[in-house]
Amino acid sequence: MKAEQELELQAYLDGELSERAARRVADWMAKDPEARTLAAELRMTKAALAGNDPELAVPETRDFYWSTIRRAIESLVPAEPNPDLGWLLAWRRYLVPLSSLALVAILAVGIARFSGITGSRDPWMNLTEVESLSDHITSHSFRSRSENVFVVWISPQDQVQEETPATEEEDDIVIQ
Amino acid sequence: MSRARSPRQLFLLRILAVGLATVLGVGPLMAAELKLDLRLIWCTDEKLPPDKHKEVEPATVEKFRKVPFKWKYYYEINRVTGTVPSRGTKAFKMSAKCTIEITEMAGPKVEAKLIGEGRPVVKATKNLTPGEWTTIGGDDKDGAGWFVLITELGEK
Numbered sequence: 001m002k003a004e005q006e007l008e009l010q011a012y013l014d015g016e017l018s019e020r021a022a023r024r025v026a027d028w029m030a031k032d033p034e035a036r037t038l039a040a041e042l043r044m045t046k047a048a049l050a051g052n053d054p055e056l057a058v059p060e061t062r063d064f065y066w067s068t069i070r071r072a073i074e075s076l077v078p079a080e081p082n083p084d085l086g087w088l089l090a091w092r093r094y095l096v097p098l099s100s101l102a103l104v105a106i107l108a109v110g111i112a113r114f115s116g117i118t119g120s121r122d123p124w125m126n127l128t129e130v131e132s133l134s135d136h137i138t139s140h141s142f143r144s145r146s147e148n149v150f151v152v153w154i155s156p157q158d159q160v161q162e163e164t165p166a167t168e169e170e171d172d173i174v175i176q
Numbered sequence: 177m178s179r180a181r182s183p184r185q186l187f188l189l190r191i192l193a194v195g196l197a198t199v200l201g202v203g204p205l206m207a208a209e210l211k212l213d214l215r216l217i218w219c220t221d222e223k224l225p226p227d228k229h230k231e232v233e234p235a236t237v238e239k240f241r242k243v244p245f246k247w248k249y250y251y252e253i254n255r256v257t258g259t260v261p262s263r264g265t266k267a268f269k270m271s272a273k274c275t276i277e278i279t280e281m282a283g284p285k286v287e288a289k290l291i292g293e294g295r296p297v298v299k300a301t302k303n304l305t306p307g308e309w310t311t312i313g314g315d316d317k318d319g320a321g322w323f324v325l326i327t328e329l330g331e332k
Contacts, residue, residue, distance in 0.1 A: 100191060128303070133289075133296035141300065144243045148307055151243065151323075152300050154290070154314040 001034055009035060013042050210260040210280050210304075211329040216270040217313075219247035220320040229253075239309075247321060257329065267291075276312070276324050288312060288326060304328075 005028075011017050012025040029035045058065045130141040130152055140153045217232060219240075232240075232250040240250060253271065260266040265279040279287040284304040290297045290312050298312065306328075313323020 097191075104191070129301045131299045131301075133299055137297055139298045147239050147242050147309075148305070149239070149243050149309045149311065150300075150302065152288075152290075152298060152310075152312040153323075154298050154312070 001038065005035070006038065009039055010042055013039060013046065208284075209262050209264075210278065210286065212258060212260060212268075212278060213327045213329050214256045214258075214268045214270060214276055215252055215325045216254040216274065216322065217325055218251045218253050218316070218320065218322050219245060219249065220251075220318075221248045222320075223249055224251060245321075253322075270324055274324065276326070278326070286310075290324070 008017070008021070008025060009029070012022055017025060029039055060068070128141065128143075128150065130139050132139045132154070136157050137154050138157050140155070141151060143150045215232075218229075229251040231237075232252050237250050240247075256268045256270060258266055258268055260278045260280045262280055263282070265277060267275050267277045269275050273293045275291040277289040277291060279289075281287055281301070285301060286304050287299060287301045288310060289299045300310070300312065302310070310326040311323040312326070313321060315321050
């Protein structure tokens with residue numbers, strides 16, 4: 001007899017099989033003497049166990065006994081997180097993506113500033129190179145910050161030597 | 177041995193990659209043609225007959241005075257608009273003697289070269305600053321002056 005058959009027979013005796021399976025096992029038992037023998041042994045064992053279950057008495061009262069178990073279980077359960085720090089724990093999962101986005105934003109702003117994409121008014125945006133291409137000409141240049149006007153002014157070389165030295169001004173000289 | 181990445185890590189890596197590609201890719205794409213307005217302006221303290229010379233509009237004159245240019249009157253001798261191709265050069269003929277050659281460069285930068293009577297006179301290379309006006313000019317006889325005002329069209 002296979003182990004599966006023995007288990008099915010035990011389930012039959014315990015009333016755990018479906019109606020159809022139970023009929024099948026009953027037919028099998030009717031035909032197989034070995035199955036009948038095993039069924040008789042199992043019935044006898046079940047009856048012996050049912051009549052001899054040990055009676056265990058709890059020393060404390062029922063309520064006290066269960067409350068002791070409950071307290072023991074509660075002592076094993078971790079304490080509830082501090083509600084004041086709950087938002088921090090909730091945001092912790094977003095820290096990695098947020099820090100990644102911040103990194104991308106910092107890179108974007110940095111590269112944009114150095115490549116002149118934003119058109120921001122930083123001093124590097126106004127870097128200018130003015131070069132006189134004639135020996136007879138000298139140039140002045142300056143930038144009016146208030147009016148956002150850049151001026152290149154040329155003068156004949158001899159006139160400049162008499163009047164003012166060639167300089168590159170930053171702001172607020174009068175042109176006339 | 178390489179470690180397998182979770183879907184969340186792959187998502188974050190994709191975001192980083194797209195962000196970096198966007199940031200690094202915008203710079204080269206910014207190269208664009210320049211639409212410019214150039215005006216040859218003559219300035220003097222003497223009032224000229226209005227039928228012969230076109231006066232510069234008061235708002236612009238006020239700005240010139242704040243630069244500060246101290247002439248009383250400003251007259252527009254010629255006005256030319258045109259487009260400088262990306263990374264290219266265009267010459268703007270302002271008068272029989274005066275030509276301005278503009279080059280759009282990487283950076284974005286602009287080079288403005290003044291050519292007088294066929295000979296290069298002065299060259300200015302500067303970063304392109306939004307809204308900025310550029311003037312190249314000089315003194316004329318009898319205390320007058322002239323300059324070419326260069327502005328980018330579509331900006332104020």
